[in-house]
Amino acid sequence: MNSNSSITKKPLRAIDALAEAQKIAFAPFIFQTTVSLRNLGVFNLIFDKRSKGGVTIEELSTALSLSTYGLGVLLEIAESAGIVLKNEAEKYELTKTGYFLNYNKTVDVNINFTQDVCYKGLFYLEEAIRTGKPAGLKEFGDWNTIYDGLSQLDPEVQRSWFEFDHHYSDEIFEHALERAFASNPSSLYDVGGNTGKFAMQCCAYNKDVKITIFDLPGQLKKALTNVADAGYGERVNGVPIDWLAPNPQMVSGADVIWMSQFLDCFSEEEIVKILSVCVQAMDATTELFIIETFTDRQQFDNAKFVLEATSLYFTALANGNSKMYSSTVFLRLIEKAGLKVMEDTALGDFHTMLVCKKQ
Numbered sequence: 001m002n003s004n005s006s007i008t009k010k011p012l013r014a015i016d017a018l019a020e021a022q023k024i025a026f027a028p029f030i031f032q033t034t035v036s037l038r039n040l041g042v043f044n045l046i047f048d049k050r051s052k053g054g055v056t057i058e059e060l061s062t063a064l065s066l067s068t069y070g071l072g073v074l075l076e077i078a079e080s081a082g083i084v085l086k087n088e089a090e091k092y093e094l095t096k097t098g099y100f101l102n103y104n105k106t107v108d109v110n111i112n113f114t115q116d117v118c119y120k121g122l123f124y125l126e127e128a129i130r131t132g133k134p135a136g137l138k139e140f141g142d143w144n145t146i147y148d149g150l151s152q153l154d155p156e157v158q159r160s161w162f163e164f165d166h167h168y169s170d171e172i173f174e175h176a177l178e179r180a181f182a183s184n185p186s187s188l189y190d191v192g193g194n195t196g197k198f199a200m201q202c203c204a205y206n207k208d209v210k211i212t213i214f215d216l217p218g219q220l221k222k223a224l225t226n227v228a229d230a231g232y233g234e235r236v237n238g239v240p241i242d243w244l245a246p247n248p249q250m251v252s253g254a255d256v257i258w259m260s261q262f263l264d265c266f267s268e269e270e271i272v273k274i275l276s277v278c279v280q281a282m283d284a285t286t287e288l289f290i291i292e293t294f295t296d297r298q299q300f301d302n303a304k305f306v307l308e309a310t311s312l313y314f315t316a317l318a319n320g321n322s323k324m325y326s327s328t329v330f331l332r333l334i335e336k337a338g339l340k341v342m343e344d345t346a347l348g349d350f351h352t353m354l355v356c357k358k359q
């Protein structure tokens, strides 16, 4: 990736800049080529033959029952895009980039999310910017936000959506549990509890805690079914809520209010509204946890790039008005809502955990 910083540090030669521009002009072609080569099993076969010095197009054709024409058009552009290389024996090998495209778990999750959830809807990005609405969502259904329809999406789309969501939160749940239970809470509200994954982990971690999941009705129903199936039905209940409705309410009584990757589903104004409702339900000891991946807290350029792409998913498909935020924005909104940040810590390589109390 050529970031602006590398442009300022070392200007590209015009010929290289033009090549970059052409790569962007045809980026969807390279992306779809990648998906095809992966799904058709070409990447796997090339990799499996690495100890034999690679594989010829004819061998690929025979093994995969695909025409040399079809394989040829895909492999030609894949070679120019630096995904495969053809060695002196005219055999194909994966480059390092090709290897990551096929075998890196995070890249795989991102490819599936791009292909199954975002690809068609991104066509309407410009319309989404003009109207402030998730114009690409019409590819899936007639909802105001993708969250209203999450539980009704096609299974394949759902699988890629949840895989993406879970990939970026599962790991940090483990790390966060110890801190969330440091005050020995007897009641925890999981706001945006989604599939009930965190609620179930809480129940496994602490034998007494009672969890209340807050989510949209369709999603909540699924979460409660998952929780009941796992045998935790007695300790987990749910409150159906739409935070975008005029007057959302939260009853008091929670020792911990938990929001993981939830507030980024809302605009700045909406975030202040949600947090203000929570403040009304908090007393002086209630701890409110916010877990987010902030754009300005990323150690690696490529993590920041993934977050910036995720913002466009929110714009074109999810709701038209939210994004992955920087921590400076969040700290301002938290204060505005009547909260103070007691702890601000890194969680794993990408996440930040803010522990807040009422001002």
Ligand SMILES: C[S@@+](CC[C@H](N)C(=O)[O-])C[C@H]1O[C@@H](n2cnc3c(N)ncnc32)[C@H](O)[C@@H]1O
Pocket: 147, 150, 165, 166, 169, 191, 192, 193, 194, 195, 214, 215, 216, 219, 241, 242, 243, 244, 259, 260, 261, 262, 265
């Ligand atoms: C990105 S998911 C986060 C899931 C989970 N907390 C995690 O860390 O993986 C956002 C959740 O917020 C819920 N949500 C989005 N918009 C909502 C709204 N308007 N009212 C209530 N819940 C909403 C979604 O249904 C979803 O479960």
